[in-house]
Amino acid sequence: MIDFNKIIDFFYPEANKLRDILLIHSKGVAELATEILNRHPELQADREIVIAGAMIHDIGIRNCDAAGIECYGSEPYICHGILGADMIRKNQTALCLTPEESETLARICERHTGTGLTKKQIKSQNLPLPHRDLTPETLEEQIICYSDKFFSKTHPEKKKTYDKAVRSLQKFGEEGLIVFERWHKKFG
Numbered sequence: 001m002i003d004f005n006k007i008i009d010f011f012y013p014e015a016n017k018l019r020d021i022l023l024i025h026s027k028g029v030a031e032l033a034t035e036i037l038n039r040h041p042e043l044q045a046d047r048e049i050v051i052a053g054a055m056i057h058d059i060g061i062r063n064c065d066a067a068g069i070e071c072y073g074s075e076p077y078i079c080h081g082i083l084g085a086d087m088i089r090k091n092q093t094a095l096c097l098t099p100e101e102s103e104t105l106a107r108i109c110e111r112h113t114g115t116g117l118t119k120k121q122i123k124s125q126n127l128p129l130p131h132r133d134l135t136p137e138t139l140e141e142q143i144i145c146y147s148d149k150f151f152s153k154t155h156p157e158k159k160k161t162y163d164k165a166v167r168s169l170q171k172f173g174e175e176g177l178i179v180f181e182r183w184h185k186k187f188g
Contacts, residue, residue: 060084
């Protein structure tokens with residue numbers, strides 16, 4: 001069984017504003033993802049992976065420069081997913097994760113930004129990310145990514161409406177909106 005609390009405590013051992021923001025945001029994402037699982041048992045998604053992944057998907061924010069959400073690291077915020085994935089992979093043993101669990105959680109971290117980022121988008125926008133597709137592939141990755149779009153870290157206690165989630169994605173182009181709408185039909 002994946003102990004997401006152990007993972008959070010490992011990387012965020014002290015009570016502070018950043019940990020609070022992470023926990024409030026992640027709990028909102030996990031609650032919405034759980035609602036989706038309950039509404040759609042026919043999807044047969046792995047509940048343990050969805051809940052654990054929702055709780056740790058943003059674990060890499062601590063290394064980013066985003067003062068508005070109490071992040072005082074040095075990396076661009078767009079990198080938080082790959083940073084989190086690296087943190088999980090490098091600390092697999094300390095986190096008591098099997099190689100499969102570690103890779104599953106790492107992929108959730110690196111594939112949840114926007115509705116995912118394609119290699120083409122990363123290259124064309126000159127993003128400081130690896131030149132490979134970072135798009136949600138598994139059902140569990142998609143549920144977490146979709147749920148994440150309804151919660152920000154600037155106001156983590158407030159769930160966005162569908163329209164606000166769409167507006168927040170519009171600035172990133174049509175591709176993401178098409179993916180989000182497809183997910184909304186499937187999960188909403």
